[in-house]
Amino acid sequence: MAENSPLMPRKAFFTKGNGKHTEKLTSFEMALRDAQIEKFNLVRVSSIYPPGCRLVSREEGLKDLSPGQLVFVVMSDSSSNEPNRLVAAAIGAAIPLDTTAYGYLSEHHAYGQNEQQAGDYAEDLAAVMLASTRGITLDINKDYDEQKDIFVIGGKHVKTRNVTQSAVCDKNGLWTTAVAAAVFICGP
Helix, strand or coil, X not given: CCCCCCCCEEEEEEEEEEEEECCHHHHXXXXXXXXXXXXXXXXXXXXXXXXXXXXXXXXXXXXXXXXXCEEEEEEEEEEECCCCCEXXXXXXXXXXXXXXXXXXXXXXXXXXXXXXXXXXXXXXHHHHHHHHHCCCCCCCCCCHHHHHHHHHHCCCCEEEEEEEEEXXXXXXXXXXXXXXXXXXXXXX
């Protein structure tokens, strides 16, 4: 698909949120509201960060979107109604500094992991997936930070990051949902 295609994302932003309710679906809706993406028709896509896609703040990205619009997202969500259970949703990103190359996004859904743990894992997972496309083997059981030299030796300079939401489930058994998303803005 050509870079000037109306379906090629030109911008992206990260967002997160959580919600609680007696109904699972409504807790998901509340998490989307907290993330400020509830008013769009979200279409889940796989994990490629497009070449030339500019990362912007949530506030800037939301200005380009209209209620009811079809919006492509890479999204992670985790829900439970088990009292005091810890849920987490994370999106990890490995984005090449070379803007003509594509990157990777990873979705990680977890129970019992805090934001730091889930976020680090998602970030490492994105780096491992991107590295494998370049013939570089990274060990997911090690922190990406421990392996940066391997990645740099391969000549591929990559910036990694994550957006992660964790939440402790309601003590009285309300459904609790954590959501994290990379939101794409398409168009010329």
